[in-house]
């Protein structure tokens with residue numbers, strides 16, 4: 001899992017206070033999350049930041065090739081229409 005911050009961010013700084021190692025400055029006009037896979041401890045801090053964001057701008061994202069493959073495998077297991 002990685003982190004994503006969308007354009008709704010109002011630069012309040014709450015996420016940086018909670019998880020300063022996961023969010024940095026507002027150079028893009030929004031809080032900038034670290035670009036890496038999160039470990040379990042970081043996931044907990046990230047969830048706290050997500051819960052504290054006043055505009056729900058933070059989310060988890062998983063968009064790598066491994067997950068895409070898993071998604072395609074799941075679709076193949078769906079029952080076929082008669």
Ligand code: SF4
Nearest residue numbers: 009010012013015053
């Ligand atoms: S808590 Fe939400 S609104 Fe505040 S800086 Fe972080 S992402 Fe932006």
